[in-house]
Amino acid sequence: MKLIYTDALVVGAGLAGLRVAIAAKERGLDTLVLSLIPAKRSHSAAAQGGMQASLGNTVKGDGDNEDVHFQDTVKGSDWGCDQTVARMFAHCAPKAVRQMANWGVPWTRVTAGPRQVVVNAERITIEEAQAAHGLINARDFGGTKKWRTCYTADGTGHSLLYAVDNKAISLDIPVHERMEALKIIHDGKRCHGVIARCLITGELRAYIAKSTTIATGGYGRIYEVSTNAIICEGVGQALALETGVATLGNMEAVQFHPTAIVPVGILTTEGCRGDGGLLRDRNGHRFMPDYEPEKKELASRDVVSRRMTEHMRKGLGVDSPYGPHLWLDITLLGRKHIDTNLREVKEICENFLGIDPADEWIPVRPTQHYSMGGIRTNPSGESPQLSGLFSVGEAACWDMHGFNRLGGNSLAETVVGGMIIGSYVADFCQQNELVVDTALVNKFSTELQSEIDELCQDGEGENAFALKTHMQRVMMDHVGIFRNGPELEVAVAELKELLQRSRNIKLKCTKRHANPELVEALRVRRMIKVALTVACGALARTESRGAHAREDYPQRNDKDWLCRTLASWPNANDLTPILSYEPLDVMQMELPPGYRGYGADNAIAHPDTAKRLDEIATIAAGLGSHITRQQLQQALMPFELPSFLRASNQRLHDTLHASHSKNTTTHTSNVDGTSHE
Amino acid sequence: MSNSRTLTFNIFRYDPQLPGDAPAMVQYQLEETAGMTVFIALNRIRAEQDPSLQFDFVCRAGICGSCAMVINGLPTLACRTLTAKYSDGNITLMPLPGFELIGDLSVNTGKFMRELAERLKLWLHPAADQHDIHLIEQPMAPDEAAKLYELERCVECGVCVSACATAQMRDTFVGAVGMMKIARFELDSRDARSAEDFYHVIGTQDGVFGCMTLLGCQDNCPKDLPHMQQIAYLRRKMSRTLIGISHA
């Protein structure tokens, strides 16, 4: 078997993976990326709407800063996130957007002067400042106080992915395409790389590395209908799970996006509503203000999806052969706006629905969209259990999203997380030696080889395609937007049976090279395990938080459930994961649990919440009134960052008021954030 | 759709890695369902009739560019091609010509695009002193940003290369995809390369002067990119650069 050595190995060539690879390569490390597909085809490209960063250039974003972004993110997460990570993220997001501009992203820019926008179904005129002309624009997204989502029309993910992959090409970072990682090589404490299978030749290869970063995206395809690309099958999470050591965090936190088209489940961006689009029912009635008088269509995604489902359950959905749906109305935005800022949406409507969204309403329904859960990491992106194993992006539970992610925060997480974690990955590679233990490599490659041999043996067995469809149906029917105990029990029981059956898959096509059936078989048994972590986690969590909504436990229960679910699979022959819980410490929080400002206000309070609120008030009072917001923040919840990312972010607002302020922060400039002190 | 009909798929089958295998057209029958796309059909054929059938899909939403193939003589994205479009119910699928064949309908466009990017240096070459990421970004004319995005919508699906007889006849020809990307960077005010620098990479027989204006790119691009206009623009620009150089 071929052994390939490198310093920093990255599995997955989407935005997050490539960004980590670039960070490592820029530090002079040998870097190598594995990908199922060509890098530019990664699912990152499908992100349409934009990425959040508190630049505050547009007048509707004036006054925005890291604090507001942080608060929106924490509220969006329903207090399920790691607030330190949310802080690291909010602080670096503006840097990442600006870096992306340096790398070639053609961000949509602000045009000075009056501009017509649609807000709350009314056309209003806003006046952009002269000084903001040509700076990066932002649009409105759900669950945010300010217009903060930076975008390039509605192809933001595409533009970002192309810029970042181009950067990777310019740095000569090799991407081994059509390579599927199927085993992590580890000794129970440290990760040493992966065993991967070439999807063209079928060859098994060992990639041995100092650090291994899993950036394989989410696990949406365990559901029958998902907005995700068909490669988002959770194999990355399964890789970590099958070590028996590493843990997956909050796997039950699965987001449903309000507006995927019916029936195929392709996404129409939140930008549609952000730019003024409305949701309507069978009577053409705009129903969201009835449920969410303040945020209306722009409450967070979990809330809007639930309200839509509630409304359809009342019989107010539009009947179709594919079940009920609702309407997304963007006709009021006008053809010009749609042709320039929502043209991918327009293309999707034309090709898959045969309608013109400037004239007709779009049939939409909440659909599985994002996996908040993933490989549990600490704030530096490393698995707490397996050193040298890193994870980033949607694949990870770095945990800035908690139980619900805000629109525009995932694209941001890829490049922001990639930038921060990439730096920690590089540190790790510089501080650690490459360990080459051929016996260990052989152990894992033999395991994989015999798994393949067994699948290819003659005989009667289960059909991989049928098992997958069955699993996807179970997840759709029983682990959806609204969940309850009996349904989840059915799901767990059925998935256990499927897992059992998946151990007896036999192939019809027994080719060892390019063989789609073999690929499917290897994946499906791993996917069922991932599905079980979701179903078991959901069954165990007897509360409702963010996207996890239990009909039998409708309250958010901070008293008993302010914690992160951890799933591990120590015994390969088990049929269910082992669940454990990692408490979130209210006494360390900068923003103790409270009301989100939208959705139900029914939380059971944590006993420490009041105490922490008092403590915060005391700290703030103790610091006096002449401190900056940064100083206050540091006093409440200090957070770590690589030194070159610590400088504060300059904003238009600061330069306009610079002459009045003594507190403008000075900082050492690092060109493009790539050099290091 | 009240009465469903039976579709007949004629699919190119060939596994170059299987000793003794020869290219052949194989026929599959499938009941059509409402809103069926070639993506749905191929997956059903694979799951229900022939698990060895190779093809590539990723986003299945017309965004990633993975699934280009020749459908009844037209190269296009299979995921967004509705079967209802073909009134006689016969659908012939061929792999994209001009790319390494992995097997059946799967071709290695990724390898081609990466090599092209390396050869033409298809990335932003910023001016030496990059803007500090902690400071307010450099402004850009809003119109320029919008135009750049227009040219950047290419998804590297390979349709323009397969639809171009010139590219088929000459392996070294950069194709519309290469020129579109050069045009994109040429337009970008952040890119420090001069017209002369671009002349190095596409002012050749393999570049813009090798294009015979057959317009297969323009007529088949699934993203409706303005290939005809951009190539003409580059041709004029590169041609003028030549005069500049001769007078220098």
Add this chain to the structure above:
Amino acid sequence: MLTKYHLGERWLGFPRSYRWAAVADRLQSASGVLLGLFLLLHLHFESSILLGKAAFYRVAQVLEGGLFTPSGHGVPLITQLFSLVMLLVLMVHAATALRRFPVQLGQWRALRNHLHLIKHNDSKLWFWQMLTGFLMFFLVPMHLVTMLTNPEIGPHLSAARVYHDNYWLLYGLLLPAVVVHAMLGLYRVAVKWGISFQRHGLLLLAKILMGYLIILGACSLVAYLVIGHSLTLPVTPFTP
């Protein structure tokens, strides 16, 4: 890290080696336009025979510079010189257009494969343009050499050539070839350099012109045949 090495551009003679590509492209288009426009005039002058022998005689006389010669007959040398110039333009066009030909068997196969596999109108049109171009490698020199060696033009002389020397065969092949090639070529030049992007309009115009020119040319050819048939050898030049 070690990377592949490349010869410096100066070593390779940049920009001189690159320049040829641009020059060739311009020359091809320019010579093509020249030839195409010439063809338009040529066919119209030629077809003046349809208005009678006298009309054609006048046209030939004027073009041969008859206004400036005392006899008023003009000098055939002008035809010769003009033919020579056109031969040169043609050579430039042929030399530069040769770059486009599928010169290797592999290229030819790729082209056939492409045309078979992909339904694309403009590619098919180009295929015809290329084939007619190829044909003209042989036909046009024959025509031009005749004009060089035998430059006398007149209603009788030309008709005799067509009828008695069997040149109708050459013109019968050359006419459709040159018209198809030239009209498609002019259309392509327009979109190639961005002179106009109204493709459908341009193509329609090219097709109308093609039909018109072929009918016009064919009618004149028939007229020459009719005149040639009525002549007895040796031919006496027409005088009005």
